[in-house]
Amino acid sequence: xxxxxxxxxxxVLSQAATLIRFADAHALAIVFWRLVFxxxxxxxxxxxxxxxxxxxxxxxxxxxxxxxxxxxxFVHFFFFFRSVQETSIxxxxxxxxxNPVFTAIGAWVLFRERVSKHxxxxxxxxxxxxxxxxxxxxxxxxxxxxxxxxxxxxxxxACFSGYILTGKRVRASMANTTYATWIYAQAxxxxxxxxxxxxxxxxxxxxTTWWAFLALAVLPTLLGHALFTYCLNxxxxxxxxCMTLVEPLLAALVAYWLFSEPFTAWAGAAFVLTCVSVxxxxxxxxxTRLWSDSAGEAA
Numbered sequence: 001x002x003x004x005x006x007x008x009x010x011x012v013l014s015q016a017a018t019l020i021r022f023a024d025a026h027a028l029a030i031v032f033w034r035l036v037f038x039x040x041x042x043x044x045x046x047x048x049x050x051x052x053x054x055x056x057x058x059x060x061x062x063x064x065x066x067x068x069x070x071x072x073x074f075v076h077f078f079f080f081f082r083s084v085q086e087t088s089i090x091x092x093x094x095x096x097x098x099n100p101v102f103t104a105i106g107a108w109v110l111f112r113e114r115v116s117k118h119x120x121x122x123x124x125x126x127x128x129x130x131x132x133x134x135x136x137x138x139x140x141x142x143x144x145x146x147x148x149x150x151x152x153x154x155x156x157x158a159c160f161s162g163y164i165l166t167g168k169r170v171r172a173s174m175a176n177t178t179y180a181t182w183i184y185a186q187a188x189x190x191x192x193x194x195x196x197x198x199x200x201x202x203x204x205x206x207x208t209t210w211w212a213f214l215a216l217a218v219l220p221t222l223l224g225h226a227l228f229t230y231c232l233n234x235x236x237x238x239x240x241x242c243m244t245l246v247e248p249l250l251a252a253l254v255a256y257w258l259f260s261e262p263f264t265a266w267a268g269a270a271f272v273l274t275c276v277s278v279x280x281x282x283x284x285x286x287x288t289r290l291w292s293d294s295a296g297e298a299a
């Protein structure tokens with residue numbers, strides 16, 4: 001049962017990029033409406049049972065961290081949406097899957113966590129994966145403009161890692177639904193201000209685009225993350241983190257089916273390098289897990 005729920009969460013999360021393609025709107029407008037709908041749907045759960053009180057009792061430092069997390073998740077969404085709009089879905093999702101490596105680097109910078117040889121290997125291989133995708137961009141003249149989309153993909157991964165790191169302490173002081181409600185509400189507000197400042201329309205969209213906004217809020221934002229968080233109580237976090245590497249492949253397969261978007265040899269090489277990078281980062285935990293399982297079977 002838990003395995004099925006986890007599989008559903010992976011499939012749903014992997015299709016965020018596909019849904020973005022159906023939204024014929026500026027990336028900032030997609031961010032705004034996705035998070036407005038997500039906030040409205042989540043608020044009844046997030047703000048009941050002392051949800052307001054939890055936010056009011058945060059220390060000044062924790063409030064600044066909550067603010068920083070909201071800014072970073074907003075910027076992450078913006079960069080990821082722009083990436084999907086300007087390069088292939090495969091490239092966007094592969095580059096975003098490097099976020100565990102960025103998180104480890106951030107933990108070293110912010111929390112002075114030890115730099116292990118596994119992190120060095122992960123970073124080196126991850127850079128090779130990025131280089132492969134940029135090499136594809138410059139090798140194919142017709143894709144020369146997509147280097148910006150690739151760059152946005154890297155920035156989205158870095159901002160997501162920043163969001164994880166800055167919210168680390170605050171999440172321990174708030175319920176998950178309460179924390180998510182405050183974060184999404186903040187990010188929606190920033191998206192609304194940005195649209196107004198840049199004169200980006202917030203209405204007049206086709207029914208398909210409105211359905212895409214709503215689907216982004218319900219499926220990856222709420223259902224996918226909710227199931228993934230629930231499964232954390234029952235499954236090994238290292239296993240779950242490594243399994244998220246399947247998401248770029250699932251996204252690329254659906255993109256090929258719906259949009260005839262090819263999964264190039266360059267993307268395949270970058271995918272392999274990204275997998276190696278993340279697995280190298282988690283290798284101590286993976287090795288311990290495999291060893292304990294083998295020992296258990298032998299006994």
